[in-house]
Amino acid sequence: xxxxxxxxxxxxxxxxxxxxxxxxxxxxxxxxxxxxxxxxxxxxxxxxxxxxxxxxxxxxxxxxxxxxxxxxxxxxxxxxxxxxxxxxxxxxxxxxxxxxxxxxxxxxxxxxxxxxxxxx
Amino acid sequence: xxxxxxxxxxxxxxxxxxxxxxxxxxxxxxxxxxxxxxxxxxxxxxxxxxxxxxxxxxxxxxxxxxxxxxxxxxxxxxxxxxxxxxxxxxxxxxxxxxxxxxxxx
Numbered sequence: 001x002x003x004x005x006x007x008x009x010x011x012x013x014x015x016x017x018x019x020x021x022x023x024x025x026x027x028x029x030x031x032x033x034x035x036x037x038x039x040x041x042x043x044x045x046x047x048x049x050x051x052x053x054x055x056x057x058x059x060x061x062x063x064x065x066x067x068x069x070x071x072x073x074x075x076x077x078x079x080x081x082x083x084x085x086x087x088x089x090x091x092x093x094x095x096x097x098x099x100x101x102x103x104x105x106x107x108x109x110x111x112x113x114x115x116x117x118x119x120x
Numbered sequence: 121x122x123x124x125x126x127x128x129x130x131x132x133x134x135x136x137x138x139x140x141x142x143x144x145x146x147x148x149x150x151x152x153x154x155x156x157x158x159x160x161x162x163x164x165x166x167x168x169x170x171x172x173x174x175x176x177x178x179x180x181x182x183x184x185x186x187x188x189x190x191x192x193x194x195x196x197x198x199x200x201x202x203x204x205x206x207x208x209x210x211x212x213x214x215x216x217x218x219x220x221x222x223x224x225x
Contacts, residue, residue: 038217046209104170106169107164
C-alpha cells in the first residue's frame, strides 16, 4: 500500500487549499477501509484533521469542521481535502494515511507528506 | 480532547544502549496506543500498535508496554539507523498525537 499527497506548496491567505491523496493497493470501496488526514505545523505536534470511510462517512476535528471537506473518488483511488479560508497558522506538512479494520484501524501506512505554506 | 505527553523531548545515547521513551495520556486510553518512527523526508512508520504489538517487519529490539495512561517504548539496543523522532498516537477518543521524542544516536 502506498499513498502520496499532492497540491500547492504555497497558498495565499483566505484562499482555499485543495490537496489530493492518491493511493494504491487498496480500495475505498472495501468495507472497513478509510483514509485519514493529519497535519504537523513546524515545531508542533501532529494533529488529526479527520477521516473518510469506505461508506462515505466522514469525521472532522471539531476546531476545523466548518472549513474542511473530504471527498473520495473510488475510480481514481483518490481522496481530496478542501480547507477554506486559509491562514498562516495553517502552514504545515499535510499527510494522508490508510487505516482499516483488518489492521485494527491504526494509521498504516502514511504518505510522505506535503508542505503547505500560507502567506499573504 | 485526550492529550498525550511524551518525555523526554530529546534522548542522546550511544549505539548499543537501551532507550526508554514515555507517553502519558491525560485520561485512560486502555491500550489504544501506537508508536511511530519518523525520519526526515520519510513517511511515519508504524512500530507498535495496541500498546505492545509489534507491527509487521519491525525489529525485535523495539517493544511497547503499558496500559491505562502510562506507556513506554523501549529500544533494547540502539542502532545508528534508529536516529529519528518517535511519537505516540491514541485512537481511544478521536485521534491525537504526542509531541514526539527525538532520539539521537
